[in-house]
Amino acid sequence: MNKVTSVFWITLGIALFAVAWGSIAPENLQTITGAIQSFISVHFGWYYLLIVSGFVIFCLYMIVSPYGKIRLGKPTDKPEYNYLTWFAMLFSAGMGIGLVFWGAAEPIYFYATNAPTTETGTPAAIKEAMQFAYLHWGIHAWAIYATVALVLAYFKFRHGAPALISSTLKPIFGDKMDGPWGRLIDVIAVFATIVGVATTLGFGASQINGGLTYLTPITESFGVQVIIIAVVTVLFMISAYTGLSKGIKYLSNANMFLAISLITIMFIVGPTLFILNMFTDTFGAYLQNLPSMSFRLAPTSEENRQWINSWTVFYWAWWISWSPFVGIFIARVSKGRTIREFLSGVLLVPSVLGFLWFATFGSSAIQVQQDGEANIADLATEQAMFGTFDQYPLGLLMSIVAMVLIGTFFITSADSATFVLGMQTTNGSLTPPTAVKFVWGIIQSSMAAVLLYSGGLQALQNALISSAFPFSLLMILMVISLYKALRADKAEIDRQKEKDKAKSSA
Template sequence: MKVSNIGIFKGMNRKMSIISIFLILISVFFTGYFPKKSESFLQNIRELLNPFLEWYYVLLVAFLLFLMIWLGMGRYRNVRLGSDAEQPEFTFFSWVSMLFAAGTGVGILFWSVAQPIMQFQNNPFTNSNMNPEAAIVGLSLSYFHWGLNGWAIFSFIAITMAYFAYRHNYPLTIRSALYPILGKKVDGPLGDIVDILAVFGTIFGIATTLGLGVQQMNAGLSHVLGIKSSLSFQLIVMVVIMVIATISVVSGVSKGVKLLSVGNFWLSIFVLAFLLVYGPTQYLIGITIEATGTYVQDIIKLTFHTNVTRDSDWQTVWTVFFWGWWIAWSPFVGMFIARISRGRTFGEFVAGVLLTPTLITIIWIGLFGGTALYEQLFMGKDVISAVNTDVSAALFIMLKNMDIGFMSEIMSILMIVLIATYLITSANAGTLVITTILASGSISPPSGHRALWGVIMTLLTGVLIVAGGLKTLQAAVITAALPFSVIIITMVAGLLKSLSLENTPARSGNQEITAREPWILDDEVGEEGVLIDELNPEVKRLEEPEYK
């Protein structure tokens, strides 16, 4: 995985960068020059793939969920993402506080109101006709698409990348996980294909999220300032967001990005507290608890639902789209989570990455979606019609219906700011992840290429919006995720093969791990206690004393 030392591709893998740029620009050209044909093509591809993806994505995500639970609770739970004596880089609170912002952000802001309302009025799991019982089901279905199953995808990519990077000293790239399967071939064309597919899925996943966020910002500005929603205004907003993100990349304003992230966290806490105090408090607490119970009871049934009866399009509209979105987004979020998880054991990692963000998501959707459902059921507000007319305006319609006077406008402005900051930080981090992969795992890829990919990301998002908006964005991300799903399956094989070399014998009680690197074979101990990594022979470590 050599990087160039000269020219415009200095610090980057020249061949991979050229191929990736070419493929994305071809997509941008055809989508922008033939928007109607591109929309029709993507929709046709989605319709063709839907019957296959209805069971394929379901089976893959179900397997990843159970795999992660096993990794966190089984014989490998004490394997550490690093050397045996290494301690976590971040405190538990700092670590888990970063997980939620990394994995959801703009997406949950877009869907936290719209999805519960849409699930409330149409889903295949209740015969109730939009009554309070149907509201509970609608909220629990939203939990399903934003809960454990989705985070299982993120956590698998993250734990696999972190394991090979910190325990075997491989570059922080997707291809590193395939070394146990492909051997030295990962340094050749096969490895390039793997990382290019990761780039391809990532940029379409980010473009979809940016497109949704821009549409929602446009809707918010329309409600607050009376600016008419239009395609041209959405493109202007998108360009402004990406210019700010690109400037921060080129100038190295890392402190500004960090301040935005911290501000996002506290502003989110404030918004949740506001809804709990000024909203229907008792109802919100009650429906959140009850919907959580319904979600827990139904998770196995929902996880394996494949729409075999073909009695509705719910599965393709919701589950297939969300699983595709999570898969496409996973290289980006996975790399970020891997970067902040060094020193964690598998058990700590799984508990933190699966449970903590899911709990935060349940509270977030419970308060936002619960408020909208209360307005529809008990305040006489026609939230359903408003959401069906413009799904991107759902959040601001809910705030307006709270009847809290000027406070609703203030809250709408705060939400617009929150969306904008999430978009900026997501775009910034997205360019970092893409260029890190193309720089063969370098933690400091050239800023010029980060700026270039910021421009490419802007172009792709813009043409997808022009080509058909939400439906085209959904079709694009579902299609782009499919090739990377094959890579995920291969990564599973690579991780399990490598873990089989860990020195964690089955025994009763707590399983212990010796201080010696567990993938080292006894006959591979060299002179003066130097250990040779069986997977990466070029890496040698000093043998450490055993500890309990």
């Protein structure tokens, strides 16, 4: 533990306080986080929509700009992982449990119970349900991750800076980032990561419990969820002990295999033609309506505004709170790629995979609902996927594969997060001590259990939106800092080219 910095001890103290608070006074924690979440959603919903769309525009600009040719590393550096392993790692770290949790639940809920703007249960509601699922899980989400990852990878691999959020702001604030202000920034990033990952672990435990309840006599309860969290904690600690190149790499490839197997089975036994037609139609509608959906705030309709706060603003906060963790992890595995190659891969490939996922499972659930075979919309959110499987051939097999997939996603998310938290609290070390990773693993799991105890899924959402807000301000500064550094870097490259040209012509 001799490598740890003051950021480790400060954040550990804050996290232990939060865990103790939730254990001793769960209702008080739920009330206060709920009030913070409500205030931010109501007064700063416009802010979330603007900055996240801004990150999308920034990433697209960087792809087509002259800066796209700059390599994340030295000019001779080559990527450490091949494309398939790289994409598997991106997908596992960036989405994981959430896709399985919401794959059927979100489209069916929008269609049958709570459509964004249209009447529920109508053909228009189907189309709108899929479009908004694409919005929440597509380009915008990955632009948030890509922005943080790009900034970190650029400063780490091109300029040799520590893999810390604070170190990326030196072009703006200089040596101030080596003192208390830098530590404050890193504490904000670490705490946002803990809450973001704990929320996802809570969702994962809830869905594994929901699947067991749907398939077996096991009841859905907090006690069962704690047991699930404990078992997975042991498993991801074993994975963390083996290190990045072994544990996370193998599990990420296993995740990709299981996810492809699950979606392939569903595509074959499900309403194949309906899925293909729905994907083609709704993907086109998504592209057509992307600008209006991105900035939709409904200031004159309280009901529509509440929907945006509960869904779109929540998702943007979720991705922002996850972005320190996912961004650092993506940066760590992306050395040697050009900015253009990096952003194209991070933005487009996982987004398209997510669209196919929602089209397959969402369309299958909607087909069941339309035919009256089962009322999927009335099931608990965590059981919607299993209820859909139950209405198709090989349903039990798909449920088992999904349970295993949630488990492996659970492990890779927590494993990757302990690695990243270890980096952030040991001055950016790429090989943080195992003991540090174990401490953060226990803290994450404890936080997930406390949030479930203090108010279930709603408490998870409250904590997310509350923790994401301060880090979103840091993201804006990171973009400004990167652009400032890139302009200087590009000018230096151009000067060197002119010198080389002058020498060759002399």
